[in-house]
Amino acid sequence: MKSWLSRRNLLSRLSIAAAGLLAASAARSAKAAVQKVFASSGAPRGYDPAMHKWRMAIDANRCIGCGLCAEACKKENHVPEGQYFRTWIERYIIAKPKPGSGEARGETLVDSPSGGMHGFPESIVPNAEIQHSFFVPKLCNLCEHSPCVQVCPVGATFDAPDGTVLIDPKYCIGCGFCIQACPYGCRFLSPVTKTAEKCTLCYHRITRGLKPACVEVCPTQARVFGDLMNPVADDPLQQFYQNNLVQALKPHLGTKPRVFYAGIDKEVR
Amino acid sequence: MSRLFRMPPQVFRIFLLALGIVVVYSIARYFLTPDSFGEYGWYRGEALAELAKREPVYAGKAACAECHSDEYQALVKHEHKTLSCESCHGTGQAHADNPDVKMEMLNYGHCVRCHQASPSRPKWLKQIASKAHYAGSKCTECHVPHSPTEVP
Numbered sequence: 261m262k263s264w265l266s267r268r269n270l271l272s273r274l275s276i277a278a279a280g281l282l283a284a285s286a287a288r289s290a291k292a293a294v295q296k297v298f299a300s301s302g303a304p305r306g307y308d309p310a311m312h313k314w315r316m317a318i319d320a321n322r323c324i325g326c327g328l329c330a331e332a333c334k335k336e337n338h339v340p341e342g343q344y345f346r347t348w349i350e351r352y353i354i355a356k357p358k359p360g361s362g363e364a365r366g367e368t369l370v371d372s373p374s375g376g377m378h379g380f381p382e383s384i385v386p387n388a389e390i391q392h393s394f395f396v397p398k399l400c401n402l403c404e405h406s407p408c409v410q411v412c413p414v415g416a417t418f419d420a421p422d423g424t425v426l427i428d429p430k431y432c433i434g435c436g437f438c439i440q441a442c443p444y445g446c447r448f449l450s451p452v453t454k455t456a457e458k459c460t461l462c463y464h465r466i467t468r469g470l471k472p473a474c475v476e477v478c479p480t481q482a483r484v485f486g487d488l489m490n491p492v493a494d495d496p497l498q499q500f501y502q503n504n505l506v507q508a509l510k511p512h513l514g515t516k517p518r519v520f521y522a523g524i525d526k527e528v529r
Numbered sequence: 530m531s532r533l534f535r536m537p538p539q540v541f542r543i544f545l546l547a548l549g550i551v552v553v554y555s556i557a558r559y560f561l562t563p564d565s566f567g568e569y570g571w572y573r574g575e576a577l578a579e580l581a582k583r584e585p586v587y588a589g590k591a592a593c594a595e596c597h598s599d600e601y602q603a604l605v606k607h608e609h610k611t612l613s614c615e616s617c618h619g620t621g622q623a624h625a626d627n628p629d630v631k632m633e634m635l636n637y638g639h640c641v642r643c644h645q646a647s648p649s650r651p652k653w654l655k656q657i658a659s660k661a662h663y664a665g666s667k668c669t670e671c672h673v674p675h676s677p678t679e680v681p
Binding site: 287290294295307322323324325326327328335351353379380382387390394395416417418421426428430431464465470473478479480481 | 560564569570573576583585586609611615643645647648651654
């Protein structure tokens, strides 16, 4: 019987092992080459999404409807021209009830001309007939149970560990399912890139330690932004939670929005 | 082995075809799945860094204060302390990177953008009916925007 250590046997085994190693390294370098073409970007790392929990909050009592946030968002994120918005302001006008109608309130009118980014014209309801009127800034609600993430067929939209819901533009195929799924109307199909777009909480700003553009320019601090994991001194977000009774939009849908609102009426959806 | 060959040939061919599909799929999956897929969840982890890579357009109040500390100090002592410089002066990152790049020119329509009287605005905000308030066009004839409670 031949020993397994015979020269012929040993040489053949060694050559098989060497061929295997060569094949594995060739496959790995081939994969790297393929990745370079399809996906890899060599983007800088260094920001750890597990160390942050970003949150936005809206104090509607403080919103004056100047539209600076909607305008800043367009500029900061290069949002396409026209009726495309990542954040916008809605004006709610609740009319007085008709005398003798027995109603508590009249009709509710909601408008948002150009997302409110150029301010608001005078309302079509005369001032004397207005019972209540107020502004509500809107943006992606950054849901914990996002319908948009559930319906995406290619894993292009996702819930990042830092509390943002983001879109991978390289994976998005522009099918538009997420746009239909979002109950808050926060997404649109970009006519430029043909992919879905929405508020990213200015991801390129918050990862650099800056505030989102809308929060930066808001003159009244109606928009509040902070990090639950790293609160600063007099953290505006903690103060918002302490000083207000907060609510979320469309809570009955079970989407669990991370964006909380203070001072909004029952008519706000 | 001899048992396998006793299998009817058409069944054996289907079996081979299925095996081939699985092999091709596995090879394609190996080459086409990005390395960072599954790093944080069922998506490409590198997308986070790619989204973070874009350059800001608004510089932030702290960047303005580095050079314009006098204006900054005047601003934070008065009613307009909650405003950012860029609320009125426009985008500032290009100017912060290169001071030769000028900021946007201000126009006086900017004051009434916030202060024009409207029934939709909250009561705590100082509001004016601009035409009745002053017939001229320059708010700065009477008001100092950085310290609005002062009279020049």
